[in-house]
Amino acid sequence: MKKSTVTEIRERFDNEVERFSNLETGQVATMDAKMVLELITCTARAVKPQAKTILDVGCGAGNYTLKMLSKVSDLDCTLIDLSQNMLDKAQERVSAATSGKVQTIQGDIREIELPQNHFDIILAGAVLHHLRTDAEWELVFKKLFDSLTPGGCLLISDLLIQDHPEVNKLVWKMYANYLQQHGGAEYQQKVFDYIEKEDTPRSMTFQLELMKKVGFSSTEILHKNACFGAFGGIK
Template sequence: MQRELEPELMEDANQVNAYAEADFEKPHSEFIQRLKAFVNEPKFNGKALDLGCGPGDISRRFAKAFPLCTIDAIDGSKAMIDYAVNASSPEFKSRLNFIHGKLPDTELSVENYDIILSNSVLHHLPDPQILWQVVKKYSKPGTRIVIMDLLRPGSVSMARTLVEMYAITEPKILQQDFYNSLLAAFTLKEINAQIAQAGVSLAVEKISDRHVFVSGIMP
C-alpha cells in the first residue's frame, strides 16, 4: 500500500481536543517505560528535547519520570501548545518549556541536548528527513535518541481493522485521524532507509501491530 499524506499539523480546536482527551494510556505509558529502560539512569539530570509534543502528555510524563531534567517541548500547532501549557501543573512550570515552532525552521536556543524524544511525529511529515536531520542538528556525542511512531499496515482494510480494534470508542473525528495517520505512516523498511540516508546509527524495532520504536546513542 502506498503512503497517503495527511495534514502536517493539527490546528482545528475540535481535533486538538479530541486528540488530547483520547485514551493513549497504554502506548504513552509503554513509551515512557521503554525510554526509562533505555536511559537506565533514575537520577538522569540532562536537558531533553521533545519533538512534536502535541498536547504535552508525553512531555509531562517524561518530566514526572525524570524529576531532575529540564525539557524543551516543541510543536508546530499553536492550538496544541496552548493546550499543553494550560494542562501542565505548576510543579512542572520551571522544568518544562513549551515552544510553538515548526521544524526545521524554528531555531532553538540550546545547541544540543542530552536526550531527544519524539512520539507520533514522523508520520505527519511530508519529508521524513526533517525529523532525522533535526535529531542530528541538536545531538552531541552521547545524546540518547528515543522515537516511537505508527507503522503503515499492508492494506486499507487492515487500517480499518486497526481503527476498529483500538479507537472504536473514540469520537469519529479521532477515528478518522487515526485512520489517516496509519495511511501516512512508514514501514520498517522505509524507516531503516531514512536512517541510513541520514547517516545515523539507530535500532529499529517493531513493538506492536501498529508501533515502531527507534533508539540509539549518538557516537
C-alpha cells in the same frame, strides 16, 4: 488524494486538546499507546539517566514530557507543536511538573532552527508521519541528530507502513480489526479516511536506515504491533 496542508493539520489539532491530554489511556486510536509511552520514557532514562534537557517534537498536550518527568525529574523542557492551543495546555501541565525551564515553540519542525549538541533526549510521538518527501525526512532526522548531545537519544513512536505490499495489507487489516473492536466499522472508516488525507507514514526499516545515514551510532527497535512501532537512535 491531495494531502492536508500544514494549516489544515494545525486547525484540526487546535480543536482536539482534551482528547490528547489523557495520560491514563493515551490515544485510543493508537495501538498500545499507554504501554509505548512507558516503554519509550523508560528507555530514554536507561540511555541518559543524568539527562538535563528534553525536546518533545509534536508535543501535543505534553503527555510524553510528563511521563518522562516521572522518570527523570526537573528537566529543562522544549516543546514544539503546530498548535498553539496544544502548546498552551502542554506548558501548563509540564510547568507544574518540573522546576526546570519550559520553552514552547509554535511551528513546523522542518522550519525551526534547533541548537546544536543541546538535548539529551528527543521524543517524537505520532508526529513524523506528517513528513512528506524523502528530502524532508532526511532534513528532519539530520536536524534532530545534530541537536542531540553525544550519547543522547531520539525515540520515536509512530504510525508505520511495511515495505512489502502484501505484508502492508496484512498489518493494516489487523489495525482495521482493532479499530472496529473499539468503535465499530464507522469509527474504523473515519480513522482510515483522515490517515489517507493527512498522513504519509514510512516503514521502520526506512527510518532506521535513515538514522544510520545521518550519523546515529546505534539504533534500537523497542516494539512493533501491526502498523505501529517504537524505536530510536543513539548519537
